[in-house]
Amino acid sequence: MNHEQLAEQLDREIEGLMKAQSAEEHSGDLLQIAAELRLLPGDEFRQSLKADLMQQAYVMQPGYEGSPAGDDQVPLGAPELMPMFSQREFGALPADPRSLLLSFASHAAVVALIASGIWVGHQTVIKTRPLSADVTYIPLPPGSVVPQGGGGGGDRSTVQASRGTPPKFSDEQRTPPVIVVRNENPKLQAPPTVLGPPELKLPQSARLGDLVSSNVVIPSNGAGSRGGLGGGAGTGDGIGKGPGVGPGMGGGFGGDTFRVGNGVSAPRAIYNPDPEYSDEARKAKFQGNVVLSLVVDPLGHVRDIRVARSLGMGLDEKALEAVRKWKFEPGMKNGYPVAVQVNVEVNFRLY
Amino acid sequence: MRTLERDSDDWPLIEAAQNEPARFAELYEQNFVRIYAFFARRVATREEAQDLTAEVFHQALASIKSFKWQGAPFIAWLYGIAANVLSKHWHRQGKYSTEEITDLSDAGGEIERSVMLAQLVGSLLPDQKHVIVRRFVDQKSIREIALELGRSEGAIKQLQLRALENLRQRLGDTI
Numbered sequence: 001m002n003h004e005q006l007a008e009q010l011d012r013e014i015e016g017l018m019k020a021q022s023a024e025e026h027s028g029d030l031l032q033i034a035a036e037l038r039l040l041p042g043d044e045f046r047q048s049l050k051a052d053l054m055q056q057a058y059v060m061q062p063g064y065e066g067s068p069a070g071d072d073q074v075p076l077g078a079p080e081l082m083p084m085f086s087q088r089e090f091g092a093l094p095a096d097p098r099s100l101l102l103s104f105a106s107h108a109a110v111v112a113l114i115a116s117g118i119w120v121g122h123q124t125v126i127k128t129r130p131l132s133a134d135v136t137y138i139p140l141p142p143g144s145v146v147p148q149g150g151g152g153g154g155d156r157s158t159v160q161a162s163r164g165t166p167p168k169f170s171d172e173q174r175t176p177p178v179i180v181v182r183n184e185n186p187k188l189q190a191p192p193t194v195l196g197p198p199e200l201k202l203p204q205s206a207r208l209g210d211l212v213s214s215n216v217v218i219p220s221n222g223a224g225s226r227g228g229l230g231g232g233a234g235t236g237d238g239i240g241k242g243p244g245v246g247p248g249m250g251g252g253f254g255g256d257t258f259r260v261g262n263g264v265s266a267p268r269a270i271y272n273p274d275p276e277y278s279d280e281a282r283k284a285k286f287q288g289n290v291v292l293s294l295v296v297d298p299l300g301h302v303r304d305i306r307v308a309r310s311l312g313m314g315l316d317e318k319a320l321e322a323v324r325k326w327k328f329e330p331g332m333k334n335g336y337p338v339a340v341q342v343n344v345e346v347n348f349r350l351y
Numbered sequence: 352m353r354t355l356e357r358d359s360d361d362w363p364l365i366e367a368a369q370n371e372p373a374r375f376a377e378l379y380e381q382n383f384v385r386i387y388a389f390f391a392r393r394v395a396t397r398e399e400a401q402d403l404t405a406e407v408f409h410q411a412l413a414s415i416k417s418f419k420w421q422g423a424p425f426i427a428w429l430y431g432i433a434a435n436v437l438s439k440h441w442h443r444q445g446k447y448s449t450e451e452i453t454d455l456s457d458a459g460g461e462i463e464r465s466v467m468l469a470q471l472v473g474s475l476l477p478d479q480k481h482v483i484v485r486r487f488v489d490q491k492s493i494r495e496i497a498l499e500l501g502r503s504e505g506a507i508k509q510l511q512l513r514a515l516e517n518l519r520q521r522l523g524d525t526i
Contacts, residue, residue: 007508010515011493014486030515033468033522037487039391040469045401046383049408053379056412057372156402156443225402226409233402 044299048241048249051298052226052234055243151194151244151251152232154224155180161222161230164209166237166245169196169253171263171333173243176228176235177208179219194228194236195243195251195333202245202253210238211246250298250338257295257339260331267296267328267340275322275346278314285350286311290319292344300328308343319346361425368415375412382426383408388465389433394440397490403440407433464522471521479514482507 014034153176154161167177170193177192192208202211210222210230221229228235234242234249241249252258260266280286291309294302302324307316323344331340364381367374386407390400410432418428472483478500485491485499493511497504 003509003512004505007505007512010512011508014511029519030512033515033518034487036465036468037472037483037518038490039388039465040472040488041384041387041391041401041404042397042488043484049383049401049405050376050379052405053375053408053412054373056409057375060372060412226405233405 044249047299048233051242051250151228151234151236151242151246151249152222152224152230152238152240153177153226153228153234153236154222154230154232155227156225157220157223159218159220159223160215161210161213161224162207162218162220163211163213163216164207165205165211166194166202166229167192167208168204169194169198169202169245171195171198173235176243177237178221178227178229179208180221194245196245196253197258212238251333252338257341258331258333259341263333264338264340265332267300267331267342269326270300270329271325271327273322273325275315275318275348277348277350278318281313281315281348282350284313286313286315287349288315288347290316290346290348292319292323292346293341294323294344295339295341296328296330297339298330300330302326302328304341311348315348319348322346362420365415365418365420365425368412369418372412372415375415378411378425379408382429384466384469385426385462386429386433388462389430390437391465392461393437399440403433403436406436410436468518468522471518474521475514475517479510479517482510483514483518486511 010030013028013031155178157180162179164179173193173195174190175192177194208229213222213230222231224230224232224234224239226233226235228237228243230236230238232239232241234240236243236245236251238244238246240246242251244251245253258264288311289309290307290311292305293308294305297303305320305324307320310316311319323346331338331342361378364374364377368378383404387400387404390403391397394400394403407429411429472480475483481500482496485496486493491499493504493507497507500507
């Protein structure tokens with residue numbers, strides 16, 4: 001059997017394995033490894049849970065009595081900025097300490113070349129900055145983005161959450177929405193809210209609940225977990241994860257994006273390979289800046305990227321190509337990663 | 352293999368988390384894969400494993416201040432919480448398992464093998480790693496991965512095979 005046939009046969013067996021519900025004993029070594037790989041956790045869950053825990057840690061900090069209005073602070077120890085330096089595991093996979101050494105060596109080489117005056121290349125200057133000083137929230141055009149913000153919850157009820165409307169959005173969440181109240185004597189009484197820009201309006205009614213539920217009879221917090229309403233996980237309302245509403249994660253409502261400021265921290269680039277210089281621009285000794293507008297999602301990935309200020313000579317494409325690969329530490333709001341719109345300026349310079 | 356006997360140096364991290372709860376993030380990073388692996392082998396779905404893992408860490412963080420170090424590693428305490436959470440989960444489902452949740456020391460080494468496997472996946476070539484993570488962790492089909500990477504389904508199957516062969520070899524070298 002040649003390698004191609006072997007790959008085909010293995011994949012047929014893996015297909016069967018992926019459809020099976022339980023992890024059974026598998027005779028083949030490779031299939032056994034495949035079965036074990038299926039049991040590894042996903043990076044999205046790891047980061048989402050970490051954000052949840054940091055929110056909980058924030059509340060546990062000495063002296064915390066609920067955030068005062070306008071509190072811009074995010075929890076200390078919110079997701080680590082550059083986990084690869086700590087050599088601990090990051091995501092489902094471990095950081096490779098060799099990358100630190102390689103990075104150090106390559107930077108040292110570039111510095112030496114610049115110092116010697118023989119390097120012909122370009123410099124990339126990244127400026128992530130708020131687009132507006134006073135507006136902190138921009139709803140993107142409907143349907144233009146993959147839903148990101150969102151939330152959900154529930155208390156593992158066997159009954160779907162009751163139908164109703166979510167509470168108002170607020171910059172902070174003191175009380176999550178619930179229908180079946182488990183704690184009759186809370187220490188802190190506050191109206192329920194979901195986390196998101198207060199400007200964001202959803203249908204309101206006197207009946208709290210899940211907008212899309214078919215249960216209009218039985219009071220229930222839903223089949224989800226961690227305290228809110230719906231089938232998701234978190235202190236929000238719906239099928240997402242986190243303190244917002246609907247699909248997606250991290251607060252807000254599917255598809256909405258924050259801007260830096262008013263308690264929303266700027267994303268930080270943690271993996272930012274330089275763009276290449278286009279042949280055309282290099283031959284013409286053409287220099288300048290490209291400004292890209294993009295959204296950093298709650299997982300630190302780039303989406304909705306476009307050229308906000310063009311340079312031409314193939315450099316726009318080179319900037320887009322490189323920045324699409326960038327990874328960010330996401331912007332944070334109240335300890336939760338949120339989708340944030342930023343501008344990235346890429347400076348092309350020849351030396 | 353690192354098992355329950357490891358981590359006598361956990362105490363500084365625990366003490367830091369007791370003084371400043373946000374420092375719990377370090378204990379979380381250190382033990383996340385182990386707790387997830389504990390549940391992944393005992394429940395039917397990823398969602399259950401995720402919910403129960405979340406519950407363990409939320410409980411652990413909530414009670415970190417009352418944790419008293421008596422020489423046992425921190426992971427043993429987490430496994431204790433995990434066993435309790437699992438027992439309640441089964442009870443809620445009306446499932447009274449005959450399985451005693453006593454194998455907290457991971458005598459079979461399965462949990463440590465998961466940790467090792469996660470590390471070995473990280474050492475694969477980037478395209479092999481991508482295929483493995485998308486295929487098994489994110490549970491995507493060969494077709495979806497092929498579309499993502501702009502390659503043929505046959506090429507993705509070949510990458511999958513090579514990656515699994517590499518993992519088999521490295522597991523053999525490590526154990």
